[in-house]
Amino acid sequence: MIIAVSGKGGTGKTMVSSALINLLSKTGKDILAIDADPDSNLPEALGIDVLKTVGDVREELKKDTASGNIPSSANKWDILDYKIMESVVETPEFDLLVMGRPEGSGCYCAVNNMLRKIIETISSNYDFIVIDTEAGLEHLSRRTTQNVDVMLVVTDPSYRGILTAQRIGELAKELEINFKKLFLILNRVKIEDGKNLREKAEATGLELGGLIYEDSVVSEYDMEGRPLIELPSDAVSVKELTKIVEKILKFH
Numbered sequence: 001m002i003i004a005v006s007g008k009g010g011t012g013k014t015m016v017s018s019a020l021i022n023l024l025s026k027t028g029k030d031i032l033a034i035d036a037d038p039d040s041n042l043p044e045a046l047g048i049d050v051l052k053t054v055g056d057v058r059e060e061l062k063k064d065t066a067s068g069n070i071p072s073s074a075n076k077w078d079i080l081d082y083k084i085m086e087s088v089v090e091t092p093e094f095d096l097l098v099m100g101r102p103e104g105s106g107c108y109c110a111v112n113n114m115l116r117k118i119i120e121t122i123s124s125n126y127d128f129i130v131i132d133t134e135a136g137l138e139h140l141s142r143r144t145t146q147n148v149d150v151m152l153v154v155t156d157p158s159y160r161g162i163l164t165a166q167r168i169g170e171l172a173k174e175l176e177i178n179f180k181k182l183f184l185i186l187n188r189v190k191i192e193d194g195k196n197l198r199e200k201a202e203a204t205g206l207e208l209g210g211l212i213y214e215d216s217v218v219s220e221y222d223m224e225g226r227p228l229i230e231l232p233s234d235a236v237s238v239k240e241l242t243k244i245v246e247k248i249l250k251f252h
């Protein structure tokens with residue numbers, strides 16, 4: 001099952017992704033976490049140092065090709081596949097792949113195209129793949145996330161966050177991308193705003209998958225720079241995410 005976490009920047013995609021990875025890894029299944037955000041921050045949330053990203057691997061291969069270190073008869077895709085597998089970080093609980101970005105001012109499209117290919121080739125090795133996507137709509141328009149089973153669209157209570165969420169839903173329809181399930185996740189909700197926000201969520205036309213309250217434990221972890229994957233299971237955010245995971249597992 002491929003699960004993607006999307007939404008406007010800063011709404012809590014990485015927090016939600018790391019909690020999902022933690023909760024899913026407790027099922028004992030094989031999990032691959034993919035950080036598809038060029039401004040990657042999933043590794044920190046998972047408490048992992050990443051030495052090499054897919055972007056780095058691609059740059060290396062480009063340089064090796066230019067300098068003649070790779071024979072012209074070699075199949076570049078095979079070498080790339082092999083090198084990408086090498087950049088997967090393995091832990092006892094889950095594996096992690098970080099897409100990164102190309103050097104300098106280059107476009108992200110190449111890395112995005114590679115991500116689509118990686119998802120196609122690697123997915124059969126895992127029970128669950130969790131993708132922390134780049135903020136905004138590009139992952140849809142570039143069809144990077146077209147084979148995703150469950151799309152979680154995270155928003156904070158801001159007008160613009162909710163608007164982005166609505167646009168993600170609309171664009172998916174327009175592009176005829178049929179997720180098995182698309183859930184809206186309202187995050188960082190203040191208790192007193194809960195009712196009002198449920199109404200706003202309904203107006204987006206997206207099915208509400210969960211409502212996560214502003215969590216002081218998350219803020220503490222943020223301030224101390226502690227990995228969010230270590231959040232205790234009784235934190236309000238993790239409790240709500242546990243319910244969300246139960247809903248997702250129904251589609252497995």
Ligand SMILES: Nc1ncnc2c1ncn2[C@@H]1O[C@H](COP(=O)(O)OP(=O)(O)OP(=O)(O)O)[C@@H](O)[C@H]1O
Pocket residue numbers: 007008009010011012013014015016037041135187188189212213214215216218219222237
């Ligand atoms: N429910 C919550 N309660 C308190 N703080 C939260 C909550 N959810 C997220 N945060 C905090 O809000 C900030 C933004 O969250 P996060 O980094 O997960 O967002 P993001 O969508 O991944 O951002 P970006 O687009 O920059 O990657 C982080 O400091 C995070 O710890």
Ligand SMILES: [Mg+2]
Pocket residue numbers: 013014015037041042132
């Ligand atoms: Mg993030």
